[in-house]
Amino acid sequence: MAVKSIKILCRMDFPSKTIRLYDGAGPYMDADGEIWSGMVLNDGLDQIESALNGEASTLTLSLSGVAQQVADLAFDDMEQGEVIGSRVQLLIQDCDQYDQPVGAPQVRFTGTADNLLIDDTVANDQVISTVMLECTNRFDLRSLVNGSVLSDVDQQARSKVLNPGAPADRFAERVPRLIDATVVWPRYT
């Protein structure tokens, strides 16, 4: 039977506490008895869908109607460095015709929080506050747009971000030297 009802879950594992959110209204209790808070995922779902194909390596989740605890965390813990680097997971839970969960939720995206932005927009006569969570995963900065040229400078800058302690990656520098190199078969005499 085709699944007609799903739940989109978002879990953030911060060092002090784990925040569980889902796209819906009211509280939702999963099979383990954990409470997920309802809120609205505004934006970023399309990027998750492309993340399913392994293309998106960064993701900006825009959450509105967020619980006060997320807003508190955004204000307080950003300075303490709690938010950045903590794990963010997006999961999809299949449900039956009564909207009850079936099986375990499937992980669709795992990344680390890179930045947490708070955005206030004025629509008509109301102020709408949204929290935007920028996530990256392991493939961030490792992929290239199709047809682009990998330069030595870019590659060294990348390696500095991805692996700060190590010496700069000189892969792009070595490749041109190898283009015209003749690799001969070793002679075993």
Next chain:
Amino acid sequence: MADILEWPAGLLTPQSSPFDHRPFSRTGGRSLGGLQRSVRTDRGWWVGSYQNIVFRRGNFDQQRTWNALRVALGGTTGLIAVPVCSTALWARMGIDFSGEGVPHDDDTPFDDGSLYQQNSVLIEMASFAPISATVVTLRLVDHDLPGSIRFSYQHAMYETGRILSQPGPGLYQVEIFPAIRAPIPANALLETDQPTVLCHLAADGEMDIDMGVTRTPRPSVNFVEAVDHWVDLAQGLVT
């Protein structure tokens, strides 16, 4: 304890009070042929309104109550429990908001003929209903059918749908909308005479009123269910 007001439906009575479902649906949009395939991500929440609240000429109680309500609510942050007055969906038809008295005359010399007040319909939750359950079992103490009625428990209102099974005499397993907001213990008596739904005002200006000189106002107020309160309650942020 959260400060929850209750709308005085007996004093500020609307001519109609529609309360409807707003499910969460996600679609990929329409195809060129006009087809649309959608997936539900949640049962949803209540939206509703009080249409054409009747103000009687010269009745200052109503106007003062109105002002007291909007001062206490303070815009969209205030919590108010709204009785749903569409009697067609009540478990028992044809009762007014005041409830009705039950005579209790034991012929004692000090009998003053006063009436008792009690629910006219008794429906209990037969088994524990945890948060986000959508199928519950009701025990009918004094009623015939539990399908398509509304009940509330601690100001969280639910509407029953199909009857799925009958596990025992007087027991009915029904589907409900929305998912259970706050756990309902077994054998808890449900509010079926005057179900209330915990709401916020839909906008800050919902309680605007024009107390004109020549005519009496007929304001309408829009509500949305206060799902944030149930989330906070489930996480123990409020009691």
